[in-house]
Amino acid sequence: MTASSASSASSASARLRRRYDSRLDRARAAAADGTAVIGVVGADVPPEILESCGALAYRLSSVDRSPSPEAVTLLGGAVDATAYSILDQILAGDVDFLRGLVVSRDSQASLRVFYVLRALAAQGRPVPPVHLLDVLHLRRKSTRRYNTSQIAGLAETITLWTGRPHTLENLRAAQTVRARLGCRLVEVRERRRSAIPTVSGVDALRLFALSQSAEPTECIALAEALLADPSPIPAGPRVFLTGSPHDHDHAYAALESAGARLVGDDHSWGDAVADLWPVPAAGDDLDSAHSAIALHRLYCGVMAQTSGLTDRAGYSAEGVRRAAADAVLSLVRRNDPAPDWDFPALVREVGECVRTEKVAGGGRTWPDRELGEALQRLTREDCEVSAR
């Protein structure tokens, strides 16, 4: 590695981190400049629909502060910590710059956020206009038709919120930019999982998060800056992360600081993002375009909260194999039940050659010490394969 490439790597990574850390402020600034910024809760909202109408999609994530008792009470007592935090931010006015909020049913926690906001709106509380995108996940024609209808309904709502018509031409333009971003993200993912990785897990996570929260053209530039440098990241055990989604970078940063190389993951803020935006297929009308989006999303990614056991285990195990991971670490938050059910099948699917470890009971995140100990257990010479 030359001095200049090291500097470039450091610079690209630092720039990415700054952009990641300031993503909320930048979204607020964009709204102040007149951009229609539309909040997104959940993984299933196609941002190209929002961008077709001239809006900026901003996927909300949890923040490092205890949610208010009201947020906890409204959602009920057994909900994923990320949902508490997102509702808390909305109630506190942290995202009052949003033109509207689209919630997808990517988990029961997200769905509860929608139901709460709809009920609060009916009571006259000052919450953003909210729309539910009820995208479903069984791989059938009937589900595709339903999802197509849902996407069309989303486009109608976004048109109302932005005042800009949702046309085939606008959608194609948005999809083309997204497809360029998708190509770059696939390259980033390949570099992350290559034999000698040149992209760290935390950088990939930040870029994937920004791809759901910032202008796609800016994300392309950030990706290209990361790709411009071939410097290998420090050596370490190759770990694949599964379990609950990570909508912030704490666990990634902590694990990589502790010596791991996070070469892959299987959640909606991670590697799966790279598959979301193919080159748009030819089509003559919006309905065909919506149907194509529905079809693509039905088959590109198998998330824990919306899948069956076999499909999920196959998807995750394929990620483990492609990343040539030595070990699988499942981090499971309290009240996110799906990953707990997934873990035994994944252990069987990856086989005895890959060490596995599960850390359950996390809140929004896990203490550094707990993550470090989990990593030690995974990498000990005498480590036994664990099924739980």
Added chain:
Amino acid sequence: MSAAHTASPERLAAATAATARQKEWFAQMRAEVAAGAPLALVNADAPQEILRAMGIPYVVNQWWASVVAAKRLGPASLNTIAGLGYPDDSYQYDAIGLGSMNLPAEQAPWGGLPRPDFVIAESSGDATRKVFDLWAQHPETEFFAFERSSATTAPDNWWDLVPHRWDQAYAADRLDLMTDENWQLVEFLTERTGRTFDLDRLAAVMDLVNEQAEWNRRTRDLIASSRPTPVSVNDSIPAVMIPQWHRGSEWARDAARALYEEVEQAVYARRAVCPDERVRLMWIGRGLWFDLGLYQRFQDKYGAVFVWSMYLAIAADGYPRYGDDPMRTLAARFVGFTDQLYTPPWSSQWYVKEALAHGVDAVVHLVADDVPGGTFTTAALEQAGIPVLEINASNADSRGDTATVVENAIGGFLERRVLG
């Protein structure tokens, strides 16, 4: 001066008859399955009417879980799940039936559930589908999944709309989806069983279900207007729910009518669950299967009687659907079933309506981990002037000291907020 009300410790004949019939049916079903008949295990919120129309025997998962839990075998069943590496602290109500298949034969209730050929369930929670996938890991069992679309609409007073104007309550794309899936289930079952499906037969089943629901509505309305309450929920639950799981049969329709006639007679005879009725209570949430005696434990000390559970009320309001297209009408019965019970404002408006109609003084609200909207239900009832005790617990998992905790909480609540 009117005659005094008389306590009647005997069970309702309708409850006794339903329980006896269920045991007889279960034994007969076991024999039929042993002789080669197919068997389906189906979740309560999936359209059993298709199985009824095709003559395929089925067992409702939640009913079977309630039997296992009532026998205090819920923990043992869940332990078998945990022994395979799966969690035993989530989706217990879905998982108990699965775990019960691993119980020693001599322990299994009612001789045990035969291994089903098909399991049928909706993809409702984050892990419901995974639990049913586990059933299908057995080589003799296949899984047919329904989607569970969400309540994209929020009509007021859904109970007025859904019998005849259900297309105003549910979005068209939801109805389209479930109608499609109903036909897919028909194809799935036809291919695997060789049995035929007749739309006219389904229409006849739907007619019977509607008749049954109308009898349940009469019973519910009669109980709502009777003081003191003539029927305990311990009796009304089996008297309503066992026929519910045989919905679409003439026996079930007749059982619902017999229940009405018995309740009518009880009112006429001034029968009282608790002659000294001072507090009318509503139980919101699933039945506490492992301790059904709880519902009657507050009568002597407090004169507090549970007059309402969701089972009769949803049987009255949640099931009637009329329409020219039986398959789409069937979809309208189930597409929003959980919305009616758990999604605000559907659920909250309905519970308030029911509480006011039954003149309840207070509500005990059992909030399970896997259902949303509890807060809004509680708030709506409190806003209507009805005190609510929220209890967070699983209705089927008796581990720990849940029964004691629930009983103590209710006693304290009555003393503090209702009688104090």
